Amino acid sequence: MPPIPVNDRTPATSHPLFGLRQLEVVWEAETGALWTHMRPNGRPSYNPALLNDFHAWQDGIADWATGREADVRYLVLASRFPGVFSLGGDLNLFAKKIRERDRDALVRYGQSCVRILHRNLHGLGLPLVTVALVQGDALGGGFESLMSFNVIVAERGVKFGLPENLFGLFPGMGAASFLTRSLGAAKAQDMILNGTMHTAEDMYEMGLVHVLAEPGEGERAVRDYISRSRRRHSAHRAVYQAMREVNPVTLAELDAIVEIWADASLRLREQDLKIMERLVGAQDRLRPALLMAAE
Template sequence: DRGIYWCRLRPTGRPCFSRELLRDIASMHAAIPELFAASSPLPAPRWFVCGSAIPGIFNLGGDLGLFRDLIAAGDRDALVRYGHAAVEAIHRNHTALDLPMITVALVQGDALGGGFECALAHDLIVAERSAKFGLPEVLFNLFPGMGAYSFLSRRIGRAAAERLILSGKVHTAEEMQAMGLVDVLAEDGEGEAALLAHLDRSDRWHNAHQAMYRARRKVDPVTLQELREVVEVWAEAALRLSEQDLRRMARLCNAQDR
């Protein structure tokens, strides 16, 4: 009765944004507008909530194994295609598909790299206290190319965004709340309950909140064109990585498998 559309990320294999998961997300997004049609047998959702079906992990980001293969092959076009598919999904979340919904990331585990970028694209972030956030790409001499700079610079300013991106550090949910990036901090195991309580408290003003988030996107827009162009910068930088950089990437890839 709250009108929530639940999305729970459930990748097969490595808990990252594989090409298969990105295709599934695109299919899901394509189906949501049908719920707003007058002929829909179901009520239109008022909230879109993205969480994870994997305990302790929201998402670990890009498919590093795929990246290594494409870099080794010098396949810039495939890197760009992957990145464009990722930012198109992120941008659809960011704009709430241009529908009268409020989007929420429910982070109950690690949100690293593209997982953090995915969370940042939502109107609100609800995180459990033990959740971790970070952008590890600098550890293998790259930068997060699928939304981090765009979203962080608008939320916390360019200087703070660059410090966060270049630090490679992992941050707690409490630290993210202090930066203004996490909106609701929940105790472990209580993320969903805290989310529902927040929705209930704000339900009376849903129209005002939804309109405000839409206005925010008008005043300080993150366009799909911007995201796509940053992906191209990322792909070119990826092809310049050294063998030492790729070995560091491989170690992080192995950590994703665990």
């Protein structure tokens, strides 16, 4: 089913929300769903310009939805990059700032990330159900960001992982907070420390993925979920809101962990930074092959 054209009551093209550089936003009035696809410049990671787009996206949604709150029921985030949802943090930037001993820059990057996640966790203050569609691998910060969504739909076989321990670091932008609440402290700590890759099927068994889809059928699975849940939207949203109250993740907690992460980053050795940069090189070499395969 193609995106439904915006009607005269919702002139999407005139709002800055629909003109972001690295986020493609489409409004489907019939389903009440605002679809967003990441299309990052270069590597499929959270570069600073993409983070700025996410802040503008959230502000834009809050502004654009004013007066039509009852119509905007679902917020869906996916990726246009073939085979990848997100590879997470900007490792090139991290290595540069670590060598420069620029702790403030590392903290600013982390705080930018957790503010986006915290606001998403609370549905931007709107009566939304947030849905992440994972059609490719979600690693590091890509995995972390998913856990701020109410519903995760993933295609079978895609990989999830927290590989930061490969270069002596840990995922400092939400993983500890979200995984501890979902899995318990012991299992969360083990997942963070061992860096094991997990399939969507594994994640479904753990309860971290909510809907499994066959390869290539992820978008259909999201649409099926929306169709099934539309009549119960208010109840679902209320349950997600209640669960946040029962076990809240505060911005202060997320910021405190970012500070720990920044300090740990500055303790990395040169050989750790070289491993980080080799990983970036491997990701860069993978990019052309993935793009060619998608053509």
